[in-house]
Amino acid sequence: MDFQAAVGGSPCVTCPLRAASFCGALLKRSDHSQRAAGLRTQVHEGAPAQKSICRRGEAIDNVYVLCSGWAFRFIRLPDGRRQILSFLLAGDLFSAAMVFKDTTHFSVDSLTAIRFIRFNRVEIKRAAIENPEVLDSLTESCLTENRDADELTTDLGQRNAEERIARMILNLTDRLEQREVIREHRYPFPLRQQHIADYAGLTAVHVGRIMGTFRKEGILEVSENVLTLKDRAKLERIAA
Amino acid sequence: MDFQAAVGGSPCVTCPLRAASFCGALLKRSDHSQRAAGLRTQVHEGAPAQKSICRRGEAIDNVYVLCSGWAFRFIRLPDGRRQILSFLLAGDLFSAAMVFKDTTHFSVDSLTAIRFIRFNRVEIKRAAIENPEVLDSLTESCLTENRDADELTTDLGQRNAEERIARMILNLTDRLEQREVIREHRYPFPLRQQHIADYAGLTAVHVGRIMGTFRKEGILEVSENVLTLKDRAKLERIAA
DNA sequence: CGTTTCATTGACGTCGGTCAAGCGTCGTGG
DNA sequence: CCACGACGCTTGACCGACGTCAATGAAACG
Numbered sequence: 441m442d443f444q445a446a447v448g449g450s451p452c453v454t455c456p457l458r459a460a461s462f463c464g465a466l467l468k469r470s471d472h473s474q475r476a477a478g479l480r481t482q483v484h485e486g487a488p489a490q491k492s493i494c495r496r497g498e499a500i501d502n503v504y505v506l507c508s509g510w511a512f513r514f515i516r517l518p519d520g521r522r523q524i525l526s527f528l529l530a531g532d533l534f535s536a537a538m539v540f541k542d543t544t545h546f547s548v549d550s551l552t553a554i555r556f557i558r559f560n561r562v563e564i565k566r567a568a569i570e571n572p573e574v575l576d577s578l579t580e581s582c583l584t585e586n587r588d589a590d591e592l593t594t595d596l597g598q599r600n601a602e603e604r605i606a607r608m609i610l611n612l613t614d615r616l617e618q619r620e621v622i623r624e625h626r627y628p629f630p631l632r633q634q635h636i637a638d639y640a641g642l643t644a645v646h647v648g649r650i651m652g653t654f655r656k657e658g659i660l661e662v663s664e665n666v667l668t669l670k671d672r673a674k675l676e677r678i679a680a
Numbered sequence: 681m682d683f684q685a686a687v688g689g690s691p692c693v694t695c696p697l698r699a700a701s702f703c704g705a706l707l708k709r710s711d712h713s714q715r716a717a718g719l720r721t722q723v724h725e726g727a728p729a730q731k732s733i734c735r736r737g738e739a740i741d742n743v744y745v746l747c748s749g750w751a752f753r754f755i756r757l758p759d760g761r762r763q764i765l766s767f768l769l770a771g772d773l774f775s776a777a778m779v780f781k782d783t784t785h786f787s788v789d790s791l792t793a794i795r796f797i798r799f800n801r802v803e804i805k806r807a808a809i810e811n812p813e814v815l816d817s818l819t820e821s822c823l824t825e826n827r828d829a830d831e832l833t834t835d836l837g838q839r840n841a842e843e844r845i846a847r848m849i850l851n852l853t854d855r856l857e858q859r860e861v862i863r864e865h866r867y868p869f870p871l872r873q874q875h876i877a878d879y880a881g882l883t884a885v886h887v888g889r890i891m892g893t894f895r896k897e898g899i900l901e902v903s904e905n906v907l908t909l910k911d912r913a914k915l916e917r918i919a920a
Numbered sequence: 921c922g923t924t925t926c927a928t929t930g931a932c933g934t935c936g937g938t939c940a941a942g943c944g945t946c947g948t949g950g
Numbered sequence: 951c952c953a954c955g956a957c958g959c960t961t962g963a964c965c966g967a968c969g970t971c972a973a974t975g976a977a978a979c980g
Contacts, residue, residue: 515834518920523834537823545827569812579780582822586777587785589829594755594763596836597881601968632926641837646968648927680758841936872958886936888959 483558489630493548493556494534501542502558504534509554510630513546514638524639526588527551527631529615536582539564552630596641599680604640605650606679609660613669629667723798729870733788733796734774741782742798744774749794750870753786754878764879766828767791767871769855776822779804792870836881839920844880845890846919849900853909869907 484507487493493511494500511528513535525546528534534548539561568575595604616627633644633651640647654660659675661668669675724747727733733751734740751768753775765786768774774788779801808815835844856867873884873891880887894900899915901908909915 517838521838523837525830525833537826540819540823583777583780586825589833590765593765593829593833593836596833597763598757598761643969883937
């Protein structure tokens with residue numbers, strides 16, 4: 441296991457931060473302007489797949505931004521049930537809440553092997569106060585999180601299994617398109633059916649059934665951790 | 681209909697803003713310090729029950745704070761389904777999103793007759809930048825909204841009908857307790873079963889059944905728009 | 921090569937939805 | 951004063967979407 445050696449403490453060379461997110465304002469800057477903004481203590485790190493990155497209620501004084509790989513935010517209930525709140529892709533700030541509070545109401549696990557940056561919370565906070573551009577992108581993040589959460593709430597409260605899964609896949613597809621990782625309607629898809637189930641409020645078995653019908657109807661296919669979207673129009677019609 | 685005359689343009693005399701919310705920092709100030717913060721154009725208004733206060737996607741340059749009565753935030757789907765995202769009580773900022781964007785992703789309807797204040801968005805925004813106390817309470821609101829949305833998501837995704845309704849009622853009870861409007865475990869409860877249903881992702885009929893079992897088990901009772909909480913411990917056990 | 925993980929499928933069970941009837945409480949108007 | 955309809959709550963019969971349990975097989979892995 442020389443994973444730690446491979447992705448351990450070495451700096452992140454190519455952060456694929458093309459997304460117009462929090463990082464747009466913060467990380468596309470040169471090292472010089474980052475330092476000018478008072479962001480001296482970035483720490484670049486890596487983690488293997490299926491690892492807990494941070495846990496609900498634990499005090500941390502870092503703000504996390506994902507550089508590569510997939511992760512997800514979730515809440516676990518005492519009896520083991522798990523609600524996945526969002527999937528995190530390269531360039532995503534884990535949550536704007538991390539900038540303003542030292543504990544979070546959610547946990548984050550890696551899905552694939554990931555690389556991420558930790559900023560010092562206090563420094564980011566100061567940078568936000570001193571630099572309107574940073575504050576803007578931060579409030580933007582926060583508002584987007586709010587809107588996304590309200591939309592997921594609506595999906596879970598009002599839509600059936602087909603609609604929820606269709607919308608989840610379209611959501612991921614759109615976000616990956618912005619990151620330019622889609623080739624020929626195919627993209628890496630590391631989710632197990634259990635992840636989809638925990639996001640959509642279903643069981644893995646039922647997710648399997650729905651994915652089966654999608655496959656039979658020539659809408660999409662998942663194999664070898666790659667999703668092929670064959671008929672986006674039909675999927676959009678289902679998502680309504 | 682002299683409603684307009686009764687609650688029309690006259691200023692709000694007793695804003696019951698004891699909640700530690702956005703208003704804590706903003707509205708408990710004296711008129712003088714509000715003016716000092718640049719908040720010249722507050723408009724106090726009223727609306728009868730069941731009225732649309734603002735609509736998804738419409739441009740508005742005001743920030744709304746509820747002074748009295750009940751309202752709710754919701755998203756309506758094209759086919760008429762409605763997801764209620766939150767209930768608004770006296771002292772609540774409709775949403776922090778209103779401060780930073782001129783359109784919202786949700787609509788707001790009054791539930792009872794209400795009174796509310798409109799602030800000028802640009803002025804609030806400026807006040808937030810100039811006054812750290814205001815900015816703090818604003819980010820606090822935003823984070824609370826985020827956490828509440830994630831918790832509702834978890835309720836809808838992972839919990840059954842009984843649990844959802846129990847948690848909704850406990851949530852409302854706690855918030856009304858902070859506002860000191862509860863007397864002898866009784867408080868005004870203007871919700872129809874359809875509202876509860878649209879919040880909890882259920883049908884009104886099924887909500888009626890659950891409320892029936894709660895009544896038969898001596899947990900709570902609703903009549904004449906008043907809720908009587910008879911056995912909070914039992915309700916908490918159901919909410920798990 | 922055993923072991924584990926995951927997707928698939930079938931049989932069956934249940935939670936919550938649908939449809940519909942009955943009933944009490946309003947508010948309105950004759 | 952009563953008649954009327956609108957509205958909301960309750961209840962029952964029935965149905966369907968989704969969950970549960972279990973078996974099978976393919977792929978991943980040490």
